[in-house]
Amino acid sequence: MKKKLLSLVLGVTMALGMCSVTGTAAEGEEVSFAVCGGSEDAMVIDTGRSATLCGLSACRHLYEGLYKLDAEGNVVLGQAENVEISEDELTYTFTLRDDITWSDGEPVTAEDFVYGWQYLKDCSADYSSILDMVAGAEAADEKTLVVTLNYACSYLPSVLAFPSTYPVRQDYVEEYGDSYATDPDLAVYNGAYTVTDWTHQQSLVMTKRADYYNAAEITAGEITWELMTDTSTMMASFQSGDIIYSDSYPEQEAGMLTDNGLHFAPGYNNYCIMLNVSESGPEVLKDVNVRKALSLAIDRDRLVSIRNMEDEAAATYTPDGLTNEAGEDFIDTVTPWYDLSDYEANCEEAKALLAEAGYPDGEGFPTLTYIVNTDDRREMAEAVLGDWSAVLGINSITVETVESFFAQRQSKDYDMSYFGWYMDYPDISNMLNTMTTGSNNDAGYSSEAYDEAYNTAISSADQEAQWEAYRQCEAILAEDVPVIPLLHSQNTYLFDDFNYDGLVYYCGNFYFGYVHAL
Amino acid sequence: MELFQKIIKRVLLAVFSLFVIVTITFFLMNLIPGDPFMSEKANPEAQAALRAKYGLDQPIYIQYGKYLNGLLHGDMGNSYVLQKGRAISTIVTESFAVSMSLGIRALILAILIGVPLGCIAGLWKNKVPDACIRVISAVGISVPGYVIAAVLMLLLAVQLRVLPTSYNRPGGTVMPIITLSLYPTCYLIRLTRASILEVLNQDYLRTERAKGMSERVVIFVHALKNSLIPIITYLGPLTASILTGGFVAESVFNVPGLGRYFVSAINSRDYTLIMGTTIFYAALIIFMNLVCDILYQVVDPRIKLD
Numbered sequence: 071m072k073k074k075l076l077s078l079v080l081g082v083t084m085a086l087g088m089c090s091v092t093g094t095a096a097e098g099e100e101v102s103f104a105v106c107g108g109s110e111d112a113m114v115i116d117t118g119r120s121a122t123l124c125g126l127s128a129c130r131h132l133y134e135g136l137y138k139l140d141a142e143g144n145v146v147l148g149q150a151e152n153v154e155i156s157e158d159e160l161t162y163t164f165t166l167r168d169d170i171t172w173s174d175g176e177p178v179t180a181e182d183f184v185y186g187w188q189y190l191k192d193c194s195a196d197y198s199s200i201l202d203m204v205a206g207a208e209a210a211d212e213k214t215l216v217v218t219l220n221y222a223c224s225y226l227p228s229v230l231a232f233p234s235t236y237p238v239r240q241d242y243v244e245e246y247g248d249s250y251a252t253d254p255d256l257a258v259y260n261g262a263y264t265v266t267d268w269t270h271q272q273s274l275v276m277t278k279r280a281d282y283y284n285a286a287e288i289t290a291g292e293i294t295w296e297l298m299t300d301t302s303t304m305m306a307s308f309q310s311g312d313i314i315y316s317d318s319y320p321e322q323e324a325g326m327l328t329d330n331g332l333h334f335a336p337g338y339n340n341y342c343i344m345l346n347v348s349e350s351g352p353e354v355l356k357d358v359n360v361r362k363a364l365s366l367a368i369d370r371d372r373l374v375s376i377r378n379m380e381d382e383a384a385a386t387y388t389p390d391g392l393t394n395e396a397g398e399d400f401i402d403t404v405t406p407w408y409d410l411s412d413y414e415a416n417c418e419e420a421k422a423l424l425a426e427a428g429y430p431d432g433e434g435f436p437t438l439t440y441i442v443n444t445d446d447r448r449e450m451a452e453a454v455l456g457d458w459s460a461v462l463g464i465n466s467i468t469v470e471t472v473e474s475f476f477a478q479r480q481s482k483d484y485d486m487s488y489f490g491w492y493m494d495y496p497d498i499s500n501m502l503n504t505m506t507t508g509s510n511n512d513a514g515y516s517s518e519a520y521d522e523a524y525n526t527a528i529s530s531a532d533q534e535a536q537w538e539a540y541r542q543c544e545a546i547l548a549e550d551v552p553v554i555p556l557l558h559s560q561n562t563y564l565f566d567d568f569n570y571d572g573l574v575y576y577c578g579n580f581y582f583g584y585v586h587a588l
Numbered sequence: 589m590e591l592f593q594k595i596i597k598r599v600l601l602a603v604f605s606l607f608v609i610v611t612i613t614f615f616l617m618n619l620i621p622g623d624p625f626m627s628e629k630a631n632p633e634a635q636a637a638l639r640a641k642y643g644l645d646q647p648i649y650i651q652y653g654k655y656l657n658g659l660l661h662g663d664m665g666n667s668y669v670l671q672k673g674r675a676i677s678t679i680v681t682e683s684f685a686v687s688m689s690l691g692i693r694a695l696i697l698a699i700l701i702g703v704p705l706g707c708i709a710g711l712w713k714n715k716v717p718d719a720c721i722r723v724i725s726a727v728g729i730s731v732p733g734y735v736i737a738a739v740l741m742l743l744l745a746v747q748l749r750v751l752p753t754s755y756n757r758p759g760g761t762v763m764p765i766i767t768l769s770l771y772p773t774c775y776l777i778r779l780t781r782a783s784i785l786e787v788l789n790q791d792y793l794r795t796e797r798a799k800g801m802s803e804r805v806v807i808f809v810h811a812l813k814n815s816l817i818p819i820i821t822y823l824g825p826l827t828a829s830i831l832t833g834g835f836v837a838e839s840v841f842n843v844p845g846l847g848r849y850f851v852s853a854i855n856s857r858d859y860t861l862i863m864g865t866t867i868f869y870a871a872l873i874i875f876m877n878l879v880c881d882i883l884y885q886v887v888d889p890r891i892k893l894d
Contacts, residue, residue, distance in 0.1 A: 110670060110671060110844075111669055111670040111671070111672075111852075111856060114672055116672075116673075119672065121627065121629060121630075194633075194634040194635075194637035194638050194641070195630075195634065195638075196627055196629040196630045196631075196634070197629070198631075198634050199631060199634070248666055248673045249666075249673050249674060249675075250673070251673075252671065252672065252673045252674045253674075269756065269844060270671055270674070270679070270682060270683075270844060271671075271683060271844035271845075271848070272754075272755065272756050272842060272843075272844035273754075273756055296754055296756075296842065297842070297844075298754075298842045299839045299842070299848065299852070300839045300840050300842075302738065302840070303741070303753060303754075303839070303840050303841070303842060306741050306742070306745060306746050306753050307753040307754060309746055310745050310746050310749060310752075310753055312752060312753050312754060312757070472621070473620065473621050473622055474621025474622045475622075475626075476622070476626035476627065476630070477621060477622050477623070477626060478621075480632055480635075509631075
């Protein structure tokens with residue numbers, strides 16, 4: 071409420087007249103600017119522990135992996151100069167560049183990668199298992215890294231371009247322990263930037279390294295990361311020209327910000343209702359007809375219009391935007407779970423399914439709780455409840471905003487819940503592995519057929535065969551409905567493209583190194 | 589000497605109060621559902637490993653014992669979430685320095701404006717100056733801080749662009765200081781006014797006037813001094829709270845102060861930071877109250893330090 075009021079006051083006044091964004095930078099020269107990616111708690115620049123978009127993005131500036139993002143956002147070789155892939159695609163031999171150094175002048179060695187990957191596991195952080203496909207990594211000599219895999223993994227480059235897999239210097243970690251990378255001089259960097267100042271809770275300043283091998287292409291000289299917490303402040307700072315990028319803003323102001331710096335990017339995510347289908351879940355949800363009925367009765371177009379964020383109504387678990395070499399979008403090749411264009415027919419089918427399950431017109435439907443963790447998710451949940459009540463006659467489901475959201479979900483102490491997955495790199499596996507047995511899947515869903523199809527897919531070298539297996543995964547989910555997809559949202563951010571160009575935006579991560587003045 | 593003994597007694601009492609506060613906070617904090625390592629992407633084994641690393645898997649009384657033991661050795665631990673890995677003592681010291689530097693300025697501003705305006709209102713009771721001042725103070729007390737902050741930012745930073753939105757740029761301290769000082773200023777106005785009015789009705793002032801003392805001496809020497817007692821009572825806790833910063837002013841203007849942590853540490857279950865900020869704030873309040881009690885004696889020797 072407080073934030074809403076604040077941003078309303080801000081919004082109304084801005085709508086009254088001023089809306090231009092200023093900037094001062096001449097063309098061609100190195101630029102310096104301030105940005106806002108998130109607050110202090112998000113700014114974790116220890117690659118082993120970093121787990122927020124802000125922290126990971128900051129790491130992409132400070133460190134570099136075997137692969138990196140180029141100015142177009144493509145994954146290309148970074149610290150590695152060359153890679154040889156074995157016939158069976160199970161062995162990758164990387165040769166590191168000769169001209170790469172840490173910011174203290176030491177050369178980057180293959181051993182730094184081996185240690186970094188071990189360190190990642192030891193950290194037990196959110197991404198500690200991102201390298202699960204790697205069976206072993208060995209430094210054959212100072213510049214040669216031999217990586218063996220458990221299965222052929224076509225998306226390995228995307229993973230090795232992800233900050234969690236970057237090299238780490240053992241001597242620094244061992245010297246500073248828990249305080250490693252918590253202040254500028256407690257870490258060492260192998261990327262294009264070093265941290266030159268960090269006023270905690272306020273700002274972190276990155277300065278370009280002159281001895282970075284690709285320094286000539288890096289156009290941003292000094293980047294100040296303002297560590298703000300209040301989204302209205304971020305918007306005001308953006309409007310006043312103090313910052314040129316903001317990863318957040320008050321969402322209710324989206325309309326006013328359109329054409330004034332608001333950008334949309336493929337979201338690579340889904341927004342679902344997770345159903346507890348595990349042993350401890352409610353009996354009623356163990357009936358697949360009930361799950362299907364609940365899913366079919368939801369008016370997804372209405373949800374999209376309530377949120378008003380240019381979302382796509384979802385008819386598959388996997389989001390759009392994941393294309394093959396021919397440019398074909400994966401979800402265009404998938405049979406939708408239901409026909410989005412015929413909501414009335416879906417409702418009729420839902421009613422029939424519910425009656426079949428023994429709850430005609432919702433009679434005798436047991437009491438269930440739908441848990442969420444934020445106010446806007448509650449608003450969506452209430453809209454869904456409205457559909458269930460109007461279409462199916464179910465009035466015994468209530469929504470509850472809970473403090474212990476993740477704890478409840480992990481311990482499977484819930485009936486149904488919000489679930490949203492934001493992909494870390496644009497590969498279908500990164501979405502579909504969330505439903506495999508033993509993954510992060512809090513639905514308690516376990517299907518041998520699904521696991522088999524998934525494993526076939528990730529180890530297929532041939533893309534057509536791979537996609538066929540992924541389509542099977544989608545079909546199995548559509549039959550079992552352990553989750554109800556609602557929509558696929560877009561990523562949004564503010565960027566001053568009136569004065570600047572060259573922002574790289576990739577799966578929610580942002581890279582400013584190539585930003586230059588217009 | 590007597591005063592010294594009394595102070596020692598008060599300090600011992602303060603240590604006991606702190607112990608009670610630490611205990612209550614520790615157990616209350618652990619009653620909040622969730623823990624510091626919860627997120628959408630975290631996997632259960634990794635979380636269990638983290639909990640084990642920080643001893644959060646042990647029975648609560650053992651965690652409590654370990655915490656107290658650390659505290660006695662001056663170790664408040666490291667932050668789990670908000671400044672991952674940094675020592676709580678460093679975080680509190682750093683951020684308190686920022687809050688205090690703003691707070692002192694806000695406090696001085698509040699006293700310099702609030703007390704004189706309150707006197708004026710009291711001495712000219714029900715006349716024009718009184719009416720004006722009362723309207724201003726009523727507005728200042730009833731408008732919430734975040735509205736003031738938003739209006740200031742809109743007006744001065746976004747529209748007129750005379751001041752920056754963020755604290756770390758030149759002139760960035762102006763808006764946070766105004767936001768911080770507005771409420772105490774207006775509260776001081778009302779307090780001073782009420783206090784002056786009460787003192788003016790006291791018998792001894794009537795006696796002084798009857799004896800022919802000049803009005804100036806009556807008011808400035810006798811009335812004002814005695815009307816300070818309720819103000820001092822308020823200044824103690826006010827100093828403690830204003831020095832530790834305000835959540836609104838700090839988050840809106842991006843001030844790296846302590847005030848934000850009172851809320852954000854709890855939201856993110858940053859256990860060690862919740863304890864650190866609570867202990868610090870409690871100690872500061874206890875200390876300020878002691879200072880006030882001593883000041884009372886200076887103003888009115890009839891009050892005893894017990």
